[in-house]
Amino acid sequence: MTSPGRLGIVGGGLVALMLAPVLIVGLLIGGVAVTQPSETKVDASALPAGAARLIPELERVLGARCPELPLPFAVAHINAESSWNPHAYNPEGRAAGLYQFQEPTWTSAGGTSWGTAPPPAEADVFDPVRHLEIAVPWLCANLRTVRAHLADSGKPVDPLDALLVCHIAGCSRVTGSASGIPTAGEAGCDSSCAQTITSYINRVRTQAEQLVATPVPAALDGLPAPAPFTGTSNGCTAPDPSSTGCLTPATHHALEQLLHAFGAPGAGAPIRSFTCWDTHAWNPSSDHPRGRACDFFPSRAGVFPEGAELANGWRIAGWLRAHAAALQVRYIIWQGRIWSPDSPDIDGWGRPYTGGGIYDINDATGGHYDHVHLSVRG
DSSP, X not given: OOOTTEEOXXXXXXXXXXXXXXXOOOOOOOOOOOOOOTTOOBOGGGSOHHHHHHHHHHHHHXXXXXXXXXXXXXXXXXXXXXXXXXXXXXXXXXXETTTTEEHHHHHHHTOOOOOSSSOOTTOGGGOHHHHHHHHHHHHHHHHHHHHHXXXXXXXXXXXXXXXXXXXXXXXXXXXXXXXXXXXXXXTTBOHHHHHHHHHHHHHHHHHHHHHBOOOOSXXXXXXXXXXXXXXXXXXXXXXXXXXXXXEOHHHHHHHHHHHHHHOSOOTTSSOOEEEOOOOOTTOTTOSGGGTOEEEEESSOTTSOOOHHHHHHHHHHHHHHHHTXXXXXXXXXXXXXXXXXXXXXXXXXXXXXXXXXGTSOTTSTTTTTXXXXXXXXXX
């Protein structure tokens, strides 16, 4: 959380900048609350594992203290700040916790002074539930403040974007700029400041859109959740049961977990056959010769699946997507579509698959209609 003199983006991977002093606006001004739909959920598969445990707590606090703050936006905001690490600490900005509050702002919001740098491990700023209970009302006060200012001034910016400006650069950047988002030369913001703010807003907004859960075209009822991969990547060292080649430890783990969930391959089984390591001479950039990919066939190769086989393919792809974080999923290709944790859905599940100039996307195999392709990170 910004206090005078700081523009910090810790979890977002952007460089923290030191700016001229700015004024934090923290006064609670009444506004019309727009309650988010109670059925709004987020797909946490692409987030760090700890997020799934804490999102229900965030949802509880939002419902009680700030119903106008959309859950996907709040989830993406925390991810940009701390990557959902409750003990995140930025020594440059001396910011701590999920929302990366500096000590003066934290104590103003109602938290306890920590007195040391970094704060002690038992500090309430590092307690994730307590952090949310203190941080969310403070953010909501700023949201209501900027909403009132934008309504009075007629500035066109979305209040949620203005809230992000408040968070990393101070609310004076909102009140002192023509639109509510400063450009270079406005409100004491130089070109680097303006670019950082814009990039931060775009990052949070894009991920918030990606986090809105997308229905899978097949039910996943009865399928167990996988054990998350906890090892390290050390090259193509694990045996590939489908060939004489090798797999990375992460790929081998994903394969084991999927076969555990869907059962042994065979005719009439959800997975008819699978193949992983391959030289793929026609596609040198493929993950297969690196031991980082597997193909799962719900039907015979070269055949466009129908009926139960098509449904099985969707269950395989949907299960991999739902557990992308635990399985280190890089991307999935299926039914002429490609999905990755870093890209939003476009016109349905994933986005159109182009074949990369190598594959005939109208072919059952080239378009990945007869098999689900899984690529794994590491």
